[in-house]
Amino acid sequence: MRNLLRASRFTLGSVTCAALLTAIPALGQAPASNRPDLTGIWQALNTANWDLQTHAAEPGPDPAIGAMGAVPPGPGVVEGGEIPYLPAAAATRNQNFKNRWSADPEIKCYMPGVPRATYMPYPFQIVQGSDTILISYEFADAVRLVNMKNAGSAPADSWMGWSAGHWDGNTLVVDVTSQNDQTWFDRAGDFHSDALHVVERYTPLDANILMYEATIEDPKVFSRPWKISMPLYRHVEKNAQLMEFKCIPFSEDVLYGNSGKEAAR
Amino acid sequence: MTKIAFAIICIGAAAAPVWAHHSFAAEFDANKPIKLHGVVTKMEWINPHSWIHIDVKGDDGKVVNWAIECGSPNTMFRRGLNKDSLPVGTEINVDGYLAKDGENKANGRDVTLSDGRKLFLGSSNPDADK
Amino acid sequence: MTYRWFSITLAGAAILGALPAFAQTEKAWTAPRTPDGHPDLQGIWTNKTITPLERPKDLGTKAFFTPEEAKAYTQTTLERNNKDNRGGGVRDVLNAYNAFWWDSGTKVLRNMRTSIITDPPDGRIPPLTPHRQAQLQEQAEAVKVRCQRPGCAITNGGQPGPADKAEDLDLMTRCISFGTVVPMLPSAYNNDYQIVQAPGVVAIDTEMVHEVRRIPTDGSPHLPSNVREWIGDPRGHWDGDTLVVDSTNFTGQTRVRGADENLHLIERFTRVGPDTLLYQFTVDDPTAFTKPWSGEIPMGKTDGLLYEYACHEGNIGMKDIIAAAQADEKKAAGQPAGK
Numbered sequence: 001m002r003n004l005l006r007a008s009r010f011t012l013g014s015v016t017c018a019a020l021l022t023a024i025p026a027l028g029q030a031p032a033s034n035r036p037d038l039t040g041i042w043q044a045l046n047t048a049n050w051d052l053q054t055h056a057a058e059p060g061p062d063p064a065i066g067a068m069g070a071v072p073p074g075p076g077v078v079e080g081g082e083i084p085y086l087p088a089a090a091a092t093r094n095q096n097f098k099n100r101w102s103a104d105p106e107i108k109c110y111m112p113g114v115p116r117a118t119y120m121p122y123p124f125q126i127v128q129g130s131d132t133i134l135i136s137y138e139f140a141d142a143v144r145l146v147n148m149k150n151a152g153s154a155p156a157d158s159w160m161g162w163s164a165g166h167w168d169g170n171t172l173v174v175d176v177t178s179q180n181d182q183t184w185f186d187r188a189g190d191f192h193s194d195a196l197h198v199v200e201r202y203t204p205l206d207a208n209i210l211m212y213e214a215t216i217e218d219p220k221v222f223s224r225p226w227k228i229s230m231p232l233y234r235h236v237e238k239n240a241q242l243m244e245f246k247c248i249p250f251s252e253d254v255l256y257g258n259s260g261k262e263a264a265r
Numbered sequence: 266m267t268k269i270a271f272a273i274i275c276i277g278a279a280a281a282p283v284w285a286h287h288s289f290a291a292e293f294d295a296n297k298p299i300k301l302h303g304v305v306t307k308m309e310w311i312n313p314h315s316w317i318h319i320d321v322k323g324d325d326g327k328v329v330n331w332a333i334e335c336g337s338p339n340t341m342f343r344r345g346l347n348k349d350s351l352p353v354g355t356e357i358n359v360d361g362y363l364a365k366d367g368e369n370k371a372n373g374r375d376v377t378l379s380d381g382r383k384l385f386l387g388s389s390n391p392d393a394d395k
Numbered sequence: 396m397t398y399r400w401f402s403i404t405l406a407g408a409a410i411l412g413a414l415p416a417f418a419q420t421e422k423a424w425t426a427p428r429t430p431d432g433h434p435d436l437q438g439i440w441t442n443k444t445i446t447p448l449e450r451p452k453d454l455g456t457k458a459f460f461t462p463e464e465a466k467a468y469t470q471t472t473l474e475r476n477n478k479d480n481r482g483g484g485v486r487d488v489l490n491a492y493n494a495f496w497w498d499s500g501t502k503v504l505r506n507m508r509t510s511i512i513t514d515p516p517d518g519r520i521p522p523l524t525p526h527r528q529a530q531l532q533e534q535a536e537a538v539k540v541r542c543q544r545p546g547c548a549i550t551n552g553g554q555p556g557p558a559d560k561a562e563d564l565d566l567m568t569r570c571i572s573f574g575t576v577v578p579m580l581p582s583a584y585n586n587d588y589q590i591v592q593a594p595g596v597v598a599i600d601t602e603m604v605h606e607v608r609r610i611p612t613d614g615s616p617h618l619p620s621n622v623r624e625w626i627g628d629p630r631g632h633w634d635g636d637t638l639v640v641d642s643t644n645f646t647g648q649t650r651v652r653g654a655d656e657n658l659h660l661i662e663r664f665t666r667v668g669p670d671t672l673l674y675q676f677t678v679d680d681p682t683a684f685t686k687p688w689s690g691e692i693p694m695g696k697t698d699g700l701l702y703e704y705a706c707h708e709g710n711i712g713m714k715d716i717i718a719a720a721q722a723d724e725k726k727a728a729g730q731p732a733g734k
Binding site for chain 1: 429435437560561562569570571572589591592593594595596597598600604605606607609611615616618622624625626700701702703705707708713714717
Binding site: 155157 | 310338341342346347348
C-alpha cells in the first residue's frame with residue numbers, strides 16, 4: 001500500500017512536470033539553442049536536374065556513348081504535375097528544349113541559380129553559422145550566403161541571387177530574389193525571367209533527411225506560383241566531403257573554340 | 266628628415282606593388298588611344314568587368330553603339346552605389362584604348378561626366394581601412 | 396615526409412606561435428565563443444594593405460617602420476599608385492581605369508612591418524631550387540617557341556604568350572582562380588573574405604572568385620595523394636585559441652609564386668581583437684623553394700557584405716582576347732581581319 005502511494009506521488013509529480021514542460025513552447029518561439037542545426041553534406045536523389053516534370057527515358061546528345069549518355073526516366077517533383085507556363089513562355093520553353101544540348105547554361109559551367117543548385121546530382125554543404133548560413137555547392141564552386149540578420153536589398157542581379165533567411169519553428173525559410181534571367185531550372189529547357197522570386201523551406205524530417213520545398217513565382221513567365229518538393233539526404237559515410245569541381249576547363253572548348261566571336265553566350 | 270625615412274620614401278617609390286590588368290594588354294591596343302563622347306544606353310553590372318554601352322554620334326551624323334569596359338561592380342557596391350547609379354541617357358566622355366579585334370569596344374581608362382568630374386568620384390566607402 | 400612536416404610545424408609554431416607585439420596590447424581581450432566552445436572567427440575580413448608581400452631589397456633586415464617612416468611611405472605609395480595619373484603606352488592600358496575602381500588599401504599593415512613576409516629575415520621569398528628554376532625556365536622557353544608566330548598577345552607586363560586558346564592563358568584571365576586564396580594575399584580590389592563557422596567545419600569564402608575553402612575540424616584525414624585540387628585540400632584543428640589549417644594535395648598549377656605540386660601550406664587564424672583577425676601562413680615546398688617562407692597579415696573586420704563575383708559567366712574579355720589573336724593571325728597571313 002505504501003509503495004503504491006509512493007508510486008502515485010511520483011506519477012503525479014512527473015505528470016505535473018510533463019505538463020509544465022509541454023506548456024513552455026506555447027509561451028513563445030523556440031529558443032535558438034533548440035533550432036535544428038542543418039550543418040552537413042546533403043544531396044537530392046532524383047532526376048529533377050534532367051527534367052522537373054515526369055519524363056520517360058530518351059536518347060542523349062551523343063550516340064557514341066550509347067546508354068551511358070541517355071536521359072534517364074523519372075517522376076516529376078512539381079506539385080500538381082505541370083509547370084504553368086503562360087502561352088508565349090511555353091513556346092520559348094519548347095524552343096529551349098529543342099536546343100538543350102547547346103543552350104543549357106550547365107554546359108558552360110555557369111552557376112546554376114536557385115533552386116537548381118539544390119537538386120543537381122552533386123553534394124552541397126550547409127555551414128550554419130551565427131548570422132549567416134553558407135551553402136557551398138560542388139558544381140562550379142557555386143556558393144550562397146544566406147543572411148539571417150538584415151539582408152537589405154541586392155545592389156544588382158546575380159547568378160545565385162540574394163538570400164534572406166529566417167526560422168519558422170523548425171523550418172529554415174529562405175527568400176531568394178534578384179536572380180538574373182540566364183539560368184535554367186533543368187536540362188529540359190525550363191526557364192524564368194529576372195522577375196523570378198523563390199521561397200525555399202528546409203524542414204528536418206529526422207536527423208538525416210530534410211524536406212525541401214521551393215515555391216516559384218515569375219509573373220512574366222508563369223500564370224501562377226508553383227511548387228516543387230523533394231527529400232534531401234545527409235551524407236552519413238565517414239569522412240564525407242565535397243571535392244573540387246571547377247568545371248571551367250571542361251567548358252572552354254565549347255565557349256571559345258577556335259574563334260571567340262562565333263561562340264554563343 | 267632622417268636618412269632612413271628618406272630611404273623609405275625613395276624605396277616606396279620604386280617598390281610599391283603595381284596592380285595591373287595584364288589581360289588588358291591582350292585585349293586593347295596601346296597604339297590606338299581613342300576619345301568618345303556618348304549617351305548611356307545600357308549598363309551591365311557584371312564581373313570581371315562591368316560594361317557601359319553608349320550611343321556615339323559620328324561626324325556623319327550616324328549613331329554607333331560602343332561598349333566600354335570598366336571595373337568590378339563589387340567595388341562600386343561597396344562604395345554605396347547600385348544598378349540605378351548610372352541612368353540611361355547620361356552623357357559621358359571616354360578616354361581609352363581601342364579593342365584589338367576591330368569591334369566598337371574600348372576600355373574606359375578615364376571616364377568623365379559632362380562637367381568634367383570623374384565618374385562616380387565622391388561616393389563614400391563604408392569598407393574603409395580600419 | 397611526416398617527420399619533415401612535424402619539424403616544419405614546430406619551426407612554424409616557434410616563428411608564428413608567439414603573438415606579435417602589436418597584438419600583445421590587445422591580448423587581454425578574449426574572443427567570444429561559438430556554442431561549441433571555440434573562438435568565434437566569423438565575419439567579413441579584409442586583407443587590403445599597401446604593404447608589399449616582399450620587403451624592398453634596400454631595406455635589408457629592417458623589419459618595421461617607425462610611425463614617421465610609415466607615414467612617408469604611405470604618402471609616396473599612394474601618390475605613385477594613383478591610377479588617375481596618366482602615362483601612355485602599354486603601362487597605361489594595364490592601369491585599366493580610374494582610381495575609383497581600385498580598392499587595394501590605403502594603409503600599411505597594423506603590425507607596422509615593412510613586408511607581409513616575416514621569415515626569412517630579409518622579408519623576401521627565398522630563392523627557388525635549381526630544379527624548380529630549370530622547370531620554370533623550360534616552360535617559359537616552350538611558350539616563346541609557341542609564340543613565334545602571329546596571334547601572340549602580351550599577357551603579363553610584356554611577357555609574350557599565345558592567346559588563341561583559353562588553356563594557354565593564365566588562371567586569372569580564365570577566371571579559374573586569382574592569387575588571393577592560398578595563401579590569402581591581397582590584390583587590386585574585392586579583398587574580402589567571409590568566415591562561417593559550425594561544429595566540425597569552418598568555411599572561408601574568398602570573394603574573388605567565389606571560392607570556398609571547406610575546412611573540416613573533425614580530425615578527418617587528407618584526400619589520398621593521387622587526388623590534386625587547384626586550391627588544395629585543407630584540414631583544420633584548434634591549437635588553443637588558434638585555428639590551424641593544413642593544406643596539401645595541390646595541382647602545382649595555381650602559381651603560388653613558383654610553388655609546385657608539393658606545396659604544403661600551414662595557416663593560423665587568431666582573433667586578437669574585436670576588429671582584428673591575425674592571419675599567419677607558412678609556405679613549405681622543399682622541391683620549389685630553398686627554404687620555407689612565412690608571412691602575417693592582421694586582417695580588419697569590415698561592415699560591408701561579400702558580393703557575388705561571377706567571373707567566368709561574364710568573361711567577355713576572354714572572347715575578345717581570343718578574337719584579337721585570331722585577327723592578328725589573319726592579318727599576318729594577308730587575310731582581312733573580318734568578322
